[in-house]
Amino acid sequence: MSSxxxxxxxxxxxxxxxxxLAAIGMGMLASKAVEGVARQPDATGDINRMLLLALAxxxxxxxxxxxxxxxxxFANPFIKLIGG
Amino acid sequence: MVFMLMNTAKKEPTSxxxxxxxxxxxxxxxxxxxxxxxxxxxxxPFLTTVFIFILTSNWIGDxxxxxxxxxxxxxxxxxxxxxxxxxxxxxxxxxxxSWFIRHFGVKKYLKIYxxxxxWMFPLNILEHLTRxxxxxxxxxxxxxxxxxVVAILxxxxxxxxxxxxxxxxxxxxxxxxxIFFTLGLVYLGAMIEEGGAHNE
Numbered sequence: 256m257s258s259x260x261x262x263x264x265x266x267x268x269x270x271x272x273x274x275x276l277a278a279i280g281m282g283m284l285a286s287k288a289v290e291g292v293a294r295q296p297d298a299t300g301d302i303n304r305m306l307l308l309a310l311a312x313x314x315x316x317x318x319x320x321x322x323x324x325x326x327x328x329f330a331n332p333f334i335k336l337i338g339g
Numbered sequence: 340m341v342f343m344l345m346n347t348a349k350k351e352p353t354s355x356x357x358x359x360x361x362x363x364x365x366x367x368x369x370x371x372x373x374x375x376x377x378x379x380x381x382x383x384p385f386l387t388t389v390f391i392f393i394l395t396s397n398w399i400g401d402x403x404x405x406x407x408x409x410x411x412x413x414x415x416x417x418x419x420x421x422x423x424x425x426x427x428x429x430x431x432x433x434x435x436x437s438w439f440i441r442h443f444g445v446k447k448y449l450k451i452y453x454x455x456x457x458w459m460f461p462l463n464i465l466e467h468l469t470r471x472x473x474x475x476x477x478x479x480x481x482x483x484x485x486x487x488v489v490a491i492l493x494x495x496x497x498x499x500x501x502x503x504x505x506x507x508x509x510x511x512x513x514x515x516x517x518i519f520f521t522l523g524l525v526y527l528g529a530m531i532e533e534g535g536a537h538n539e
Binding site (some may be wrong): 301304307308311312314315318319321325 | 373
């Protein structure tokens with residue numbers, strides 16, 4: 256297996272996995288937030304704020320994977336070791 | 340810019356535009372009060388400036404990227420560069436810490452690192468360092484990831500298909516600027532809660 260194929264696999268699978276799992280978490284979060292708003296419309300502002308913050312925290316985990324993927328794709332430090 | 344806005348807002352509104360500014364500023368300060376309490380009025384101008392700066396940086400590439408490309412100007416979205424976002428995050432954190440020292444003194448500032456127990460010191464240091472990393476990586480990853488998607492779509496179908504993606508990119512750009520601004524607020528609020536409030 257050439258290192259190009261290896262890199263592409265190593266980039267795409269974890270990113271897809273991370274995005275999917277984070278989407279599950281975000282879905283749970285959003286459904287609970289919508290329930291909360293439906294039950295207590297007065298607290299919409301507070302719930303909205305917390306929802307956005309929590310979404311940002313979940314999203315940042317995916318972003319870490321994306322950053323690793325970008326490094327592996329465009330600035331791979333290991334490519335010299337295995338010689339292309 | 341926001342200092343100007345604030346000065347205008349302090350006076351009584353005389354024209355329609357200054358009344359509108361007044362309303363917007365009141366709204367921003369109200370938002371800040373939910374995190375900072377009484378300190379919102381002094382902390383918000385800087386944070387709002389950061390918000391406006393990041394927002395324009397995020398949008399400038401989406402809105403005028405093709406123009407720069409056509410005119411051969413080597414200009415890319417500033418926040419799609421890791422150095423810029425790292426600089427912003429470090430500056431933000433330095434500002435938060437210096438703001439805290441200015442308002443509560445060095446003693447209370449040092450106490451934060453040893454709260455709630457003295458052996459939590461390394462964890463506290465680690466916490467403040469990870470904040471910088473996560474702030475900068477989040478902004479960088481979102482903006483440059485969005486640009487990558489637009490670039491790949493433009494490669495696949497150069498006509499009209501990237502346009503909705505660019506619209507989505509505008510939306511994410513706004514959300515990211517808002518998140519950066521709010522996290523700055525949250526970190527400052529948490530610091531005040533930890534160090535300033537319960538020791539008085």
